[in-house]
Amino acid sequence: MTGPMGPLDHAAVDELGAAFALGALEPDELRAVIEHLESCPEPHAELRSFLGAGDVLAASLEPMAPSTGLRDRLMGTIAATPQADVRVPTPVAPSAAPAVEPRRGGLLDWLSPNLARGLAAAAVIVAIAFGIWNVSLLGQLSARDRALQAVAQALQGGKTAFRVNPNGFNAPSGYLVADSSGQASLIVGGLAPLEGNKLYELWLIGPDNKPVAVGTFVPSSEEVAVVPLERSISGFTTFAVTAETHRVDAPTLPILMSAKLTS
Amino acid sequence: MTDPTPHDDVLAQRIRSGDREALGVLYDRYASLALAAALRVVADREVAEDLVHDAFVAVWCKIDKFDPGRGSLRSWLLTVVRNRAIDRVRGARKTIEVGEADAQSLLRSGPNPTWEAAVQRLSVADLRGAIEALPGEQRQAIELAYFAGHTYREIATITGVPQGTANGRLRLALNKLRDTLASSTAAPLGAPEPLPVREADR
Secondary structure, eight states: OOSOOOOOOHHHHHHTHHHHHTTOSOHHHHHHHHHHHHHOOSOOHHHHHHTTHHHHHHHTSOOOOOOHHHHHHHHHHHHTOOTTOOOOOOOOOOSSOOSSOOOOSGGGOOOOOOOHHHHHHHHHHHHHHHHHHHHHTTSOOOHHHHHHHHHHHHHHTTOEEEEEEESSSSOOOEEEEEOTTSOEEEEEESOOOOGGGOEEEEEEEOTTOOEEEEEEEOOOTTOEEEEEOSSOOTTOOEEEEEEESSOOSSOOSSOOEEEEOOO | OOOSSOOHHHHHHHHHTTOHHHHHHHHHHHHHHHHHHHHHHHOOHHHHHHHHHHHHHHHHHHGGGOOGGGSOHHHHHHHHHHHHHHHHHHHHHTOOOOGGGGHHHHTOOSOOHHHHHHHHHSOHHHHHHHHHTSOHHHHHHHHHHHTTOOOHHHHHHHHTSOHHHHHHHHHHHHHHHHHHHHHHHTOOOOOOSOOOOOOOOO
């Protein structure tokens, strides 16, 4: 059966009930079943009796303890994620157009971390930096070298990185290291503490140019700062760092450091 | 004093009010189950943990969409995890968008007594036993559908049977599984009142 489906009768809907309950219908069939149910006075008792079957399948699996750090990561994310903020990062354009109009939004706001091209380009940059770092091993490791080492180790773990450049600011370069899901950390060495008890605040900026605060930190002199971002970088185009007197919801210019998150 | 073991509905209310600790309790309660479900689909622990993380964040952000009258918080969470995992697998294969598969959860008029009772009252081993008691081709069909995200047409191709046969196996499997679980839990079967349908509130 191919192409758009016409209306389904009761029997056809009942026949598809199990596949419906298990999410095993083609999009056109799913739409047709939903359209039928929306206007049908019949109880479709069998179909209804199947709803929820997936819960049993999921519950038949042996539970598996997550890594110890996952809870902290989650709590860090939600601490910076307002519930009222229903805006979700716009996924990077998928490599293949969906065959049907996606019904995203709500709980289907899957954060598609399709960052391959951008990350690959950034990885090249970091690979070069890694080479420089190897040369620097001839001398004592500086904070910046240790930052590069941390980046390199992250890359060896399958992660990639974006270079974070100072914007006319007397600061070293850093790297934003991201995993395949878009979870990222800023790694920067030798970043001086700010005067006046200010702190660094991290921002992600999307195509709508609205900055989203994703963390703050106060570095120790000559130490390597590794700062996890509080949300995925998926869908954002720019990473930025500003100086603030306290955590704020809107950045204070100038932008001290920034990275472009697209290739 | 805070209830150390609040019911899921209480947790949902607390999460809705912005109580991060409640989300932590929910995580402690279901993260291992969510991870098992995600891992069963994506077969990559790191990816599975990312999915679990994102699913709990989604619960946090979208708790106002949760309606306890349409199902349990646990079921809602697992639906999110499963659909995201399927999306991930599908994306890797460059196949169609399957987000609409979640529509079935939107059509729930309430927790189905049979499945809900089975999850509440039976052990993991009992549930697995009920599934494993299905004829092999039926078990394979529902596992390909639920855990691999295949449509019945794809299952037909994979298993080399006509589409009607693949669809029929799903139907037979769920009927048999439902009846088996109903007898195990002595729970009533789904009430026959009309199925109310709601527009996706998203």
